[in-house]
Amino acid sequence: MTEVLQVNNLRKTFRISAKQQKLERSVEKTRIAVDGVSFSARAGEIFGLLGPNGAGKTTTMRMLATLIRPDSGDALVDGASIVTQPTEVRSKIGFLTGDLKLEEFFTPNFLFDFFSDLHKIDPAVRETRKKELFDAFGVHEFAEVKVSNLSAGMRQKVSLAVSIVHNPDIIIFDEPTNGLDVLTAKTVTDFLLRLREQGKSVLLSTHIFSLVEKVCDRVGVLINGKMIVCDTLEAVCDGLPLEDRFFALYEKEVGALQ
Amino acid sequence: MKKNGTITILRKELARFFGDRRMLISIIIPGILIYVLYSFMGSALHTQFSTEDVSVSAAVVNLPASLESTMASTVGVTEYESEAEAMQGISAETADICVVFPADFDEKVALYDVSSGAAAPMVEIYYSSASESSLLGFELVSSLLDEYETSLVNKWDINAGAAVYDLISETDQTGSIFSMMLPMLLLIFLYSGCMAVGAEAIAGEKERGTIATMLITPVGRNSIAMGKIAAVSILGLISAASSTLGIIFSLPKLMSMDSMNISGGFYSMREYLMLGGVILSTVLVLVALICVISALAKSAKEAQTMLVPLMIVVMFVGVSSMFGGAAQTELYYYLIPLYNSVQCMSAILSFSASSGHIVLCIVSNIAFAGIGAWVLTRMFHSERIMFSK
Structure with a gap:
């Protein structure tokens, strides 16, 4: 399979504010969020990024989505560099994270059209795409309801539809089932599998081991900004349940859990 | 498409x-509030200073013959024999004021020599400052007596007849009033209109x-x-247009000048076009400044707080049009953002605008707005600014 996402030695450091230093009783002025992370994802596979809070998953994904720039390293998204060709990268990826919100005043219908226009999608193509995605997520029934009046699950469905309005080949989802009820989470999981069937490359970050075991072909484990393991799900698990294997890796890297 | x-x-x-x-x-x-408020204020001021509907009754003791007719034409006069009787009139609320002349007032005044050093004949006016009619009566009688005193030593008069000596035309009058008030009010309304929507459009998002979500x-x-600047400019202009119409229609009422013909109709299409150009370019400068400051804020509320100092600067610049006299003639004044706009608006409204100054102001404003848009674009590229927590 073709490698559509190649991440090479990404590194990102954040400055720590004086207030935060005081709060954490730390003298550190900077903190390494992502430390030389490398991996690749292929077309037609789901790559899972697994790690505890603060491991660097979201930072890695935000760098890949060109929201923030890496201090060093680079990633090629379908051949386009996140450092030198960010606009091309943005047109090739669909990105969804909890940090990105939809304007609450508008309806799903309006937002879909708005983001289609930002992606310069032809109106005829847009309507076909809208029908396809609204059908997949059941958005039609609340397409004219303002986002402010939608439940968390409905909002997430709209966010998912809007994030892939341009039918990208590479899709980056940061904890897409976070905070969702089981029915909505199932819809999202099924959709991820359908994207794989369509030959898309999905990069997925999550805390949920069962989701990784169910949908991911390959897995990378991030701890303290470093990629500890990156391989197929079977190779990473090494005969153990993923959860057990993860904690074993975590204890080896950080120390025994309190 | x-x-x-x-x-x-x-x-x-x-x-x-x-x-x-x-x-x-x-x-x-x-705009609606300004119209209602200014009209109400104008009406209240007009009522406060109007003497047409207020009648004053005076209890007078020793009314001299020389003042009988003038006093009677100014206030309702009731004569009393003694001060005590007259004061009872006030207590019984049958009189608003009590005026006590010295006995033989006319003779004493005629005989009084200023250089003698002796005390001058004194008229006493008793009144109550808590009563509107009593206070008005005091002012009317004081004024009447002052005029009488002046007339006793009168050598010449200035503009004493009924003729209209102020040769100001209605056009000049409009120009004078509008050029004094409108630039300041316009600038403040433009700023406040843009501030509300600018803070919401950038910091709110x-x-x-x-x-x-848009940046990805x-x-x-x-x-x-550019889309944000254009939208905030349009909304700011609509807000300012509403406020300006409110001012234009209510200003004559506020200044109690219903009798004078003051209106925007004295301005030609040329003046309106120049004013439109200056306002539009000023809005662009204001919006650029507001957007840049809003982009630095983490929330709409913080942006509003950060925009307050700029509001003070805008007000200060606006007020300069009220005290600065005629518009500046030196070219460099028209390169100073906001001040140039106030100068141009003042000149246009007083029918003394120079096309060169207007063009320079508009061009420099567009240049400043362009710099602001460039800075805003750079800020949108900065992850520290856009994603600061």
């Missing part, structure tokens, strides 16, 4: 504001996390910046 990114952002921003009835009302309502699309950051 594929749409330009700037137009798409502009349409979305306008849909946001025009689709929300509360926001729409907040843009339109200032940052706060809600919706701007990041292929649309250029400059398109986002």
Whole structure:
């Protein structure tokens, strides 16, 4: 399979504010969020990024989505560099994270059209795409309801539809089932599998081991900004349940859990 | 048809504001409020200083013959024999004031020699400052007596007849009043109109996390910046237009000048076009400043707080039009943002605008707005600014 996402030695450091230093009783002025992370994802596979809070998953994904720039390293998204060709990268990826919100005043219908226009999608193509995605997520029934009046699950469905309005080949989802009820989470999981069937490359970050075991072909484990393991799900698990294997890796890297 | 990114952002921003009835009302309502408030204030001031409907009755002791007719034409006079009787009239509320002349007032005045050093004959006026009619009576009688005293030593008069000596035309009168008041009010209303929507459009979106959703699309950051600036400018202009119409219609009422013919009708199309150009370019400068400051803020509330110092600067610059006299003639004044606009507006409204100054002002304002848009675009590229927590 073709490698559509190649991440090479990404590194990102954040400055720590004086207030935060005081709060954490730390003298550190900077903190390494992502430390030389490398991996690749292929077309037609789901790559899972697994790690505890603060491991660097979201930072890695935000760098890949060109929201923030890496201090060093680079990633090629379908051949386009996140450092030198960010606009091309943005047109090739669909990105969804909890940090990105939809304007609450508008309806799903309006937002879909708005983001289609930002992606310069032809109106005829847009309507076909809208029908396809609204059908997949059941958005039609609340397409004219303002986002402010939608439940968390409905909002997430709209966010998912809007994030892939341009039918990208590479899709980056940061904890897409976070905070969702089981029915909505199932819809999202099924959709991820359908994207794989369509030959898309999905990069997925999550805390949920069962989701990784169910949908991911390959897995990378991030701890303290470093990629500890990156391989197929079977190779990473090494005969153990993923959860057990993860904690074993975590204890080896950080120390025994309190 | 594929749409330009700037137009798409502009349409979305306008849909946001025009689709929300509360926001729409907040843009339109200032003009209506200004009209109602200024009209009410004008009416209240007119009533306060009007003497037409107020009658004053005076209890007078020893009324001299020389003042009988003038006193009677000014206030209702009731004569009393003694001061005590006259004061009872006040206590019984049958009189508003009590005026006590010395006995043989006319003779004493005729015989009084200023150089003698002796005490002058004294008239006493008793009144109550808590009563509107009593206070008015005191002012009327004091004024009448002052005029009488002046007339006793009168050598010449200045403009004493009924003729109109002020040769100001209605056009000049309009120019004088509008050029003094409007530039300051316009600048303040433009700023406050843009401030409300600017803070919401930039800092509000940052706060809600919706701007990041746009930043991950292929649309250029400059398109986002330009779309935001264009939308805030349009909304700011609508808000300012509402306020300006409110001022123009209510200003004659505020200044109690219903009898004078003051109106925007004295200005020609040329003046309106120049004013429109200056206002538009001023809005662009204000919006650029507001957007840049809003982009630094983490929330709409913080942006509003950060924009207050700029509001003070704007007010200070606006007030300069009220005390600065004629518009500046040196070219460099027309390169100073905001001050140049006030100078131009003042000159246009007083019919003394120079086309060169107006063009220089508009061009420099557009240049400043361009710099602001560039800075805003750079800020949209900065992750520290856009994603600071």
